[in-house]
Amino acid sequence: DIQMTQSPSALSASxxxxxxxxxxxxxxxxxxxxxxxxxxxxxxxxxIYDASTLQSGVPSRFSGSGSGTDFTLTISSLQPxxxxxxxxxxxxxxxxxxxxxxxEIK
Amino acid sequence: EVQLVESGGGLVQPGGPLRLSCAASGFTxxxxxxxxxxxxxxxxxxxxxxxxxxxGSTYYADSVKGRFTISRDNSKNTLYLQMNSLRAEDxxxxxxxxxxxxxxxxxxxxxxxxxxxxxxxx
Numbered sequence: 001d002i003q004m005t006q007s008p009s010a011l012s013a014s015x016x017x018x019x020x021x022x023x024x025x026x027x028x029x030x031x032x033x034x035x036x037x038x039x040x041x042x043x044x045x046x047x048i049y050d051a052s053t054l055q056s057g058v059p060s061r062f063s064g065s066g067s068g069t070d071f072t073l074t075i076s077s078l079q080p081x082x083x084x085x086x087x088x089x090x091x092x093x094x095x096x097x098x099x100x101x102x103x104e105i106k
Numbered sequence: 107e108v109q110l111v112e113s114g115g116g117l118v119q120p121g122g123p124l125r126l127s128c129a130a131s132g133f134t135x136x137x138x139x140x141x142x143x144x145x146x147x148x149x150x151x152x153x154x155x156x157x158x159x160x161x162g163s164t165y166y167a168d169s170v171k172g173r174f175t176i177s178r179d180n181s182k183n184t185l186y187l188q189m190n191s192l193r194a195e196d197x198x199x200x201x202x203x204x205x206x207x208x209x210x211x212x213x214x215x216x217x218x219x220x221x222x223x224x225x226x227x228x
Contacts, residue, residue, distance in 0.1 A: 001168070034214040036151075043201055043218035044143075044151065055216070087151050091212050094165070095141070095153040 002026050002090055006098035012106040019075040021101045023088035028068045032092035035064055035073045038100075039084045047086075048073065078103070108132040108217045110202050115222030122192055122226075128185040128202030128219055136160065136180040139205035139213060142187050144198035145221075154200070155187065156210035163210055170196075192226045199223050 003026040013019050023033065031051040036044035046055045048064035051071060061076040075082055083105055088098040114126040128140070141156040155166045155176040164176050175188040185202050200222050203215035 032212055036215070038151075043220055044215070045218070046214060046216050049206070049214040049216075089151075089153075089214070091214060093211075094167070095156070097143075097151040097153065100150045 001094055002029060002092065002096055004088055004090055004096050004098040006086075006088055006101050008101060009099060010102040010104060012104045013078050014106045015078055015080055017078045017106075019078050019082075019103060021073045021086055021088075021103075023066075023071045023073070023098050025069045025071075025090055025092075029090045029092035031067050032090055033064075033066065033071045034089045034091065035062075036087045036089060037082075037084045038087065044087065075103075108204065110204060110217060110219035112200065112202050112219045112222040115200065115224045117225045117227065118192055119228050120193060120226055123188070123190045124192060124224060126187040126189070126200055126202075126222060126224070128187075130183045130185065130202075130204070133204070135178075135183040137208055139208055139210040140176075140178060140185045141203045141205055141210070141215060142176065142185075143201045143203055143215070143218075144196075144224075145201070146195075146198040149198075152198075156205065157185070158210050159208035165210060189224070192224075194226050197224060197226045 033051045035048040038044040052064045142154040157176045173191045202219045204217040205213040207213040
């Protein structure tokens with residue numbers, strides 16, 4: 001199985017900060033990498049698919065990049081509603097998720 | 107509006123069976139693959155199983171292979187997960203998720219249900 005390693009597992013940031021989360025695959029997954037946001041007690045929400053395509057309705061402060069094994073989710077200016085846990089997900093082979101990154105208020 | 111509503115969760119004894127359902131609406135159900143994803147209390151997301159739009163292709167995580175069976179009834183717009191030989195480690199919120207394409211491979215989960223809690227305990 002393909003292992004997805006997210007880092008950091010948690011971070012503290014302030015409103016307005018630029019935040020970067022990385023996800024590394026144990027083997028190449030082309031661009032079959034997706035990002036989700038999850039708030040406590042809620043279902044995950046799709047943010048980015050195919051590594052860099054913004055899902056309809058998602059604010060443009062979210063962006064994704066990468067291909068092969070290394071991927072990045074960037075929030076350009078953190079907003080109060082962005083404090084949540086973020087997961088990467090590979091769908092190249094036998095889907096797997098990263099361990100999650102919890103974004104907390106500093 | 108796409109809606110996915112799971113049901114069937116509850117408390118079950120170790121070794122017992124349980125069947126989850128996911129009622130879909132707001133899209134042409136048979137045109138899309140569907141998946142089940144679970145989340146143990148306080149833990150991350152784990153993909154469990156997927157099925158093609160036609161129902162002809164299925165696949166499973168190693169952790170549930172041989173114990174869980176995914177199926178769908180396209181005439182009823184409903185997805186199922188039959189869970190047998192349940193273990194304590196299967197305790198989780200189970201989400202159904204719509205895949206972006208008819209194939210269960212290489213898509214992304216664009217809509218999710220609210221989840222149903224399965225607790226395996228004596």
